Amino acid sequence: MHITITPASIALFSLSESAIAFYLFQHVFPSGTLSTLLLFFSLLNSSGLVIYHLIIYPFFLSPLRHFPSPKTGFWPIIGHGLIMFQRPPGAVHLKIMKETPNEGIIRFLNWWHKDRLLLTSPAALADVLVHKSYDFEKPPWVRTFLVQFLGDGLLTSEGEDHLHQRKNILPAFHFRHIKELYPVFWSKSIELCDVIKADLWDKSDKVLEFNHFSTQVTMDIIGLAGLGRDIGSLRNSEDELIKNYEEILEPTFEKGVYFLSHMLFPRWLLSALPWKLNERVKVTTNSLKKICKDFVQDKKLRMKTGSDEDLDILSIMIRSNTFSDDGLVDQLLTFLAAGHETTSSALTWAAHLLSTHPAIQTQLRNEIHAAIPTPKSLSDPKVDIAGLLESLPYLNAVCNEVLRLYPTIPVTLRMAKNDTTICGQSVPAGTNCFIVPIATNRLPDLWGPDAEEFVPERWIDKETGRTTMNGGADSNYSFVTFLHGPRSCIGAKFARAEFRALIAAFVGSFDMEMADPNEAIKAGGTLTYKPLDGMKLRLKDVEWAQ
Structure with a gap:
């Protein structure tokens, strides 16, 4: 279970600890004043919380820790966060999808080692976009940014x-x-x-x-x-x-x-x-x-x-x-x-x-x-x-x-608003999931070895000469330009x-x-x-x- 503690909680807990230490355990802290004890316990608790969030939870407790992760690009504290800055948008996600063996979900760590999921299979996309669509929503920061330009539409x-x-x-x-x-x-x-x-x-x-x-x-x-x-x-x-x-x-x-x-x-x-x-x-x-x-x-x-x-x-x-x-x-x-x-x-x-x-x-x-x-x-x-x-x-x-090949929105995000599952795997509330149309639409596992090439013929049935609905892919979720x-x-x-x-x-x-x-x-x-x-x-x- 993920622990969520606010700065106010840390302050209250540290104040309680320092008061107990000062009044009941002066023999342990003979020269400590209430102020110095408060500072000591505040630093101790804050350090413990940082260690929990950066190391203990993501690497030993997270229910997502068993998902495969990219083998390169990880840095302490910032995790795989630099991926967000790489251009063109979605290119690095496609590279990760192709290089990381997975069964529909890839996990990577963002800034401060926050869990992020990259959805790669039609089944995972179907769960988030259709079967449990109202379990997932745009993250608050994305909505706050978009409202500036699009209003509350x-x-x-x-x-x-x-x-x-x-x-x-x-x-x-x-x-x-x-x-x-x-x-x-x-x-x-x-x-x-x-x-x-x-x-x-x-x-x-x-x-x-x-x-x-x-x-x-x-x-x-x-x-x-x-x-x-x-x-x-x-x-x-x-x-x-x-x-x-x-x-x-x-x-x-x-x-x-x-x-x-x-x-x-x-x-x-x-x-x-x-x-x-x-x-x-x-x-x-x-x-x-x-x-x-x-x-x-x-x-x-x-x-x-x-x-x-x-x-x-x-x-x-x-x-x-x-x-x-x-x-x-x-x-x-x-x-x-x-x-x-x-x-x-x-x-x-x-x-x-x-x-x-x-x-x-x-x-x-x-x-x-x-x-x-x-x-x-x-x-x-x-x-x-x-x-x-x-x-x-x-x-x-x-x-x-x-x-x-060129979906207008190359990358989009969905956040689990409550504890839920994707493909039967537990996903905690607050987990951000990346849906990357420009990567999914070009993934060789879904479209074949010529997935990144401009081949209109893939959309034409060889027997009837008519346009097909799925371009030869096995699933409609292989094409997510319009979600x-x-x-x-x-x-x-x-x-x-x-x-x-x-x-x-x-x-x-x-x-x-x-x-x-x-x-x-x-x-x-x-x-x-x-x-x-x-x-x-x-x-x-x-x-x-x-």
């Missing part, structure tokens, strides 16, 4: 509050609603291509930084689908929303340290530091909250004077009458951030993979052109855009493979549909290659997985039949 809520929010938001992501949004996805995808062509018009080298454009188009899409309004960031390169989110999500070393500092130190202490990033976080988050507040007020006004049949996320939440105005702002903060960043990141990495795999790019373009004679042909309201794009096997295989269970990504189907349309339009319109074929793209990011120095592409217009 769906991603940061827990327990009954989460169930309530998800129930009232879920109708906005019904498959019929997503099908109705395909024309929006397609029109914005074509607008993206038109804006890129205009940007390249007077550039002799035909090179652009693609990540910025992918952020703009996905922000416009979530604006229409989430707010029922065209934000128009593609037409406005200085859009305030885009500038704020690009600043927040820019993958820098300083932001990585800022994030990890919240794990080690209390929020009030970090806020008091003369750290310039503290001020920038306040500025950007206050700006985002003001924008979202204006969106809510404007939407409510338009709903009073116009149609009540809008199916965007904000309209559905307002009609549910379960969210206050502040609650609506929190949800918008969540959906604007998560709704645009997921697909923006995937589109950027897709461009990189296709640029470095020209044969796959050509095969995909041939399928797109064979199915879609001209981009304008999908503007006909009689055309079933959803049915068409969802029926293209190679398009869907490419999309699945990109999402497998699973009650805490899975509520917008997964939305993101997949949007991604299909964007890839089809972009690959159909451009032949792409890396601006510098020898550039080694470095990945980083605090919350999301992004290229550190952007994604510079050289594009060439492709003749699409008219």
